[in-house]
Amino acid sequence: MARLLLRSALLVSAVALVPTVTSALAAADAETFREMDQFMSVFDRVRSEYVDKVDDKTLIKGAIDGMLASLDPHSSYLDSRDYQNLRTQTDGAYGGLGLTVSMEDGAVKIIAPTEDTPAYKAGLKSGDYITHLDGKLIYGGTLDEAVDQMRGKPGTQVKLTIVRPGRDKPFDVTLTREVITLKPVKWEVKDKVGIVNINTFNKQTGEAVRAALVSIDKAVGGQPLGYVVDLRSNPGGLLDQAIEVSDAFLDRGEIVSQRGREKSDIERWYARPGDFAHGLPVIVLIDAGSASAAEIVAGALQDHRRGLVMGERSFGKGSVQTLLPLTEDTALRLTTARYFTPSGRSVQEGGIQPDIRVPQLTDPDYKDRPRLREADLRRHLINEAKLDESVLEDDTKADPRFQLTATQLEKQGVSDFQLDYAVKTLARLGGAPATAAAATTSAAAKGTVTAGAGPKGGR
Numbered sequence: 190m191a192r193l194l195l196r197s198a199l200l201v202s203a204v205a206l207v208p209t210v211t212s213a214l215a216a217a218d219a220e221t222f223r224e225m226d227q228f229m230s231v232f233d234r235v236r237s238e239y240v241d242k243v244d245d246k247t248l249i250k251g252a253i254d255g256m257l258a259s260l261d262p263h264s265s266y267l268d269s270r271d272y273q274n275l276r277t278q279t280d281g282a283y284g285g286l287g288l289t290v291s292m293e294d295g296a297v298k299i300i301a302p303t304e305d306t307p308a309y310k311a312g313l314k315s316g317d318y319i320t321h322l323d324g325k326l327i328y329g330g331t332l333d334e335a336v337d338q339m340r341g342k343p344g345t346q347v348k349l350t351i352v353r354p355g356r357d358k359p360f361d362v363t364l365t366r367e368v369i370t371l372k373p374v375k376w377e378v379k380d381k382v383g384i385v386n387i388n389t390f391n392k393q394t395g396e397a398v399r400a401a402l403v404s405i406d407k408a409v410g411g412q413p414l415g416y417v418v419d420l421r422s423n424p425g426g427l428l429d430q431a432i433e434v435s436d437a438f439l440d441r442g443e444i445v446s447q448r449g450r451e452k453s454d455i456e457r458w459y460a461r462p463g464d465f466a467h468g469l470p471v472i473v474l475i476d477a478g479s480a481s482a483a484e485i486v487a488g489a490l491q492d493h494r495r496g497l498v499m500g501e502r503s504f505g506k507g508s509v510q511t512l513l514p515l516t517e518d519t520a521l522r523l524t525t526a527r528y529f530t531p532s533g534r535s536v537q538e539g540g541i542q543p544d545i546r547v548p549q550l551t552d553p554d555y556k557d558r559p560r561l562r563e564a565d566l567r568r569h570l571i572n573e574a575k576l577d578e579s580v581l582e583d584d585t586k587a588d589p590r591f592q593l594t595a596t597q598l599e600k601q602g603v604s605d606f607q608l609d610y611a612v613k614t615l616a617r618l619g620g621a622p623a624t625a626a627a628a629t630t631s632a633a634a635k636g637t638v639t640a641g642a643g644p645k646g647g648r
Contacts (some may be wrong), residue, residue, distance in 0.1 A: 395433025425481025
């Protein structure tokens, strides 16, 4: 009897909803329904006439993937495997070779190798293409298939065939698989300069940066001459962690703003009182692999004149992705907003321009290797502000200060020219207050360096 009453109640509820649903359907665009009919027609024909039998789940996932791929490079559907991988990575541990990869025209392209992983130690670089795995061509397959083949039991090996733009011939690299526990932050002291190396922005990054700054002070026995914040080849990560890291160096002012679809859809985040770096000079290192959350930190410190940005122009990803769970094990990663630096700059396409451009001279391929950036990706979001086209041009112009070769630097014991240059710059400043240090460096470099275009922020 109770079951019958429940069924009756549900039926009444359903009938009551009919006018509302009918009204909504009537108001919908008729063209949309025609397109949906077209989609169902294609779906039915593929199911019944394709040369091989394909299950409905595969077809529907392919349709969803295609819909999201038509929007921008960063929106995607996460099935149970993808969703679990994403959660594992943001938690800070995952299995693999340590590569962030994408698919471009049927080829697997390396976005960035993660520091201290097999791929990084083997010298793989952003912009390299993987054409073969263990001698088998992977061109034309899916990205998931390629990733599955690169994964495996820790301790086993896989051979990658690499095509590197600027080199005449492909070359092979054999990597040993590892269980990778990603340490988001590493620190060291060199010549009384504290170096904070941030590899990614996962759940532990903000806390790890604060701990690193405290540890550096203890190691020095007081305060260092300054700090280098190394964001090179950092592909980004969680927005809240980028805010925490910026806050560690700022004691007031806006860090970043997020603007959505509607004009009124604006969120802003501000620094809290307290500067873990004591107002000492800060140099931020960036390169073409510095993206998203890394650009938020670099942009915030640059706009507030809290840090001097060195290196090369960053990747230029100025969009925010929101993870929208669909079921317990699937989700939608959707671009929902653009972010802006404190001065109102959008880094979309153009990226963060360094205050002082310093090439990585210890990389023998740095002149010939093209830099992969957001502006190179298909269907990337267009910057709403007008950009000076020169910002998007290649930034490998010759600079008379940087003429040494990788071989010459190796003989001098320099294995990382950009970091060495940053440390020596801070050593020359000798612990001067941050604002005075930035002004002094800019004045000394006037006429010979590329200055950042961002106006002053409200410190």
